[in-house]
Amino acid sequence: MKKEIMQGNAAIARGAWEAGLKVAAAYPGTPSSEILREFAENYPDIYAEWAPNEKVAVEVASGAAIAGVRAMASMKHVGLNVAADPLMTLSYTGIKGGFVIVVADDPNVHSSQNEQDSRNWARFGKVPMLEPGDAQECKDFTKIAFEISEQFDTPVLLRTETRVAHSDSPVVLEDRVESKVVPGLDPKEAPKYVMVPVNVRVRRKAVEEKMKKLSEYADTFKYNIMEINDTSVGVISSGVSYLYTKEVFPEWSYLKLGMVWPLPKKLIAEFAKKVKKIVIVEELDPFFETEIRAMGIKIWHGKDVIPNMYELSPEIVEKALKGKKYKEPKIRVKPEDLPRRPPNLCAGCSHRPLFYALKKLGAFVFGDIGCYTLATAPPLQALHTTICMGAGVGQAHGAMKALGKDWLGKVVAVLGDSTFLHSGVTPLMDIVYNKGNSTTIILDNRITGMTGHQEHAGTGFTARQEPTNMVDYAELGKALGVKSIRYVDPYNIKETMDIIKEEMNKDEPSLIICKDSPCMLLRRAKPLERFKYPFYVVDTDKCRGCKMCLEINCPAISWREGEGQTKDGHKRKGTAFINKDQCVGCEVCAQVCKFDAIVPGTK
């Protein structure tokens, strides 16, 4: 028996491989991104692709499932919003080969734009959902999800969250077993897959029958586990919430739900009879609680004490259920008095000069999701909205339609290369079609940056690092009808400002593309080669201590206090200092300095 420590996401990939998975598609999103990377790097017998967005990923994987092989799509919680359209109808058609969608929630929004509870999608979409709590369960639940999918002819949702996806624990490895379903397509099955009203009405009934059977199955599902200990309190919980509660109240009785939709009603009623008081511990929404209350079961504690926002933890559960009896640990140092260490754009990042330029122009910036969202933080504060992928492009258009030509020159939309391909193309088409005049900037850094360097249709490489076609953003813009298409070199701040200003002022749609500005961490693009000098230094003969260079928020630049004066006699309270180990020589601070006090360094 081989046992390995695995991350939850790696265990999902392992489980899918052991279950005979053939086709996997995903769009990266924290905390789900490692699943597809695992397939691409470690499982050559699985076809794995980065799709342009989650909707396409679900369509690719469900096509494979309809063709009779086991298939998986994985995404973060908000990704399922994008993919909801195919999901809601695939629930009607069913599949042939097992089809599992992994959806990774992010309670406490460690790296997301909202905190939605994906269990609601299972109820809304009428599909079953499993929820593992650790890596072994990630593997086991993935395997059984494929079996459930084939047995009940339905997509199955596997819900994880940050503390499951990104926690490591031991996993027992087993061999791969191929699915027994015979692959192939049969035109005679069209009534099952063509969702026109006459067929929908038939399938609509099939959906209800499926859910009824699944409900009965849930009552005997082997991962819905009753643990009877002290019967004074019985906890109903799932996933990591169960683990937190078990940690602090090991003596109580538990009903741990491995299947969180549909609920095992008989089992719940049976459990309720065995224990005196029921406690429901669940992160985010009162999902179980609402259902269980509707069954007429009396609940001692649920969301009256358990928070309905942010993530749970052992102490939060303990405090909620013990109330005044909970003993706070001693406060030795107030953490709020300590300087925080927020994430920052890397030294040399091309987003820094671009947003500095936008700030100088005084533009209202409709933003998007990526590393560049960090530009909203002080001192840059040059990004003013972030809703979802692609949103800013359409919103800038709408804002310009609302405000009229007086606002020409003051509004712009920015988004990354991966984000543009995810959801930015259609709103750009809309701007042209509906005679808009807004400006869109693609911050092309040649990779999906923030989630850890995943390939996309514009990088020239597949998930498996095979060379492939590379989208040409200018040609694409031209085909959509954009007439004014410009390139900018963000490292030339003056020229970048001139071009953006000119384009924002035009009474027509504009597309600006950042060129030759790859992510600083993308080694294959050799990002440092474009810089003339290895690093810059502050010339203390000239530095007046004006702090202008600190406005770009470069991690390599700091402030050194100390009264003094420049060589030509200007008094100062300190000087800027450049850490040459961190500086990459991008020259942006030298362009910002008004006194030529930042100069190339020599080794």
Add this chain to the structure above:
Amino acid sequence: MKDNEKTTNIFLSGVGGQGTILASNILGEVFLKAGYDVKKSEVHGMAQRGGDVTTHFRFGKKVYSPLIKYGDVDFLLSFELLEAIRYINWVKPDGKIIINKQEILPPAVSLGQMKYPADVEKTFKKFFKDNVWVIDGQGIARSLGNIQAANVVLVGAFSNFFPEIKPEQFIDAIKGLLAPKLHDLNVKAFYEGRKAL
């Protein structure tokens, strides 16, 4: 395996790029092979961009929660002084603290808006007396020719707290996780760290 069934809680903290994740991976391999159940949990995402990094590491006969309960840390293993003091309230009254004496300035300090906390070591000693060890991980790693090995120096120092585990078990884990060309350096770093405490 030790007969006591209690779970041991190790909290690792540092700054992105310091190698805390490798350190926790080494611990994971060691304690798994020694027959324990192991859980470790970290928040990924933006660590490469200079943010703080923490890992909750737990081992025992059966480990439930992937997160340590606030106030229940047995060992605080910290790679940076500010990132040590930030979690001082997490440590049990009789907990042990092992700190790498490196300062990495956060932006608010670089920009002159806030002060870096003074006397981190003193503050820890005030509350934890003799249960505080400060190691010059960078200094030791530099003397071995590569400052990158500071994380393994810390692991070496930390290994002293687990007499039931042989140094060879740590070495096996280090070799299993690193490329062969890094073995010599890191084996030395481990033993130098082990001597340093």
